[in-house]
Amino acid sequence: MTQAEIPAGIAEAKRLNLSIMTLNVKPVGKETLHGKRVSLEVASPQHAEFLAKTYQLDDFMDRYRLAQDRSITADSVFERLTQEKHLSPQQLKRIEWVIMGPDKSSSDNTADKYSPIGIASLADYLPAHNRAELLVGISDPQNRVGNLAV
Secondary structure, three states, X not given: OOOOHHHHHHHHHHXXXXXXXXXXXXXXXXXXXXXXXXXXXXXXXXXXXXHHHHHOOHHHHHHHOOOOOOOOOHHHHHXXXXXXXXXXXXXXXXXXXXXXXXXXXXXXXXXXXXEEEEEEEEEEEEOOOOEEEEEEEEOOHHHHOOOOOO
């Protein structure tokens, strides 16, 4: 069914008194993924400051992604994420998430305080091969204890 045929199909279903089911779905790679202890939020302009600080951590980025520009500013990350928020992962050839979890470096130590603790991405997506490189990193060593990273 083409895009133009959908309204006609809905009108025909109503004429025949058929019930219509509506699906509310988000494009693949645009939704938050929830786990038991962490969530993966799609990187958005609100994460620009955290991402810029993380990209500047040489020791962390040497392990996570060598090719990352280390001199990037929060403003340039904000601008990039603002431009990319309307593009699909297929167009970008990647998905970047911010790992949200209990921040052990936080001073209030409440169990329900979640903040950015790392980054994850599917990078170098190759549609012809249906594969991508999975990168996961938690920047602060205090947040790497236990099985949180797993």
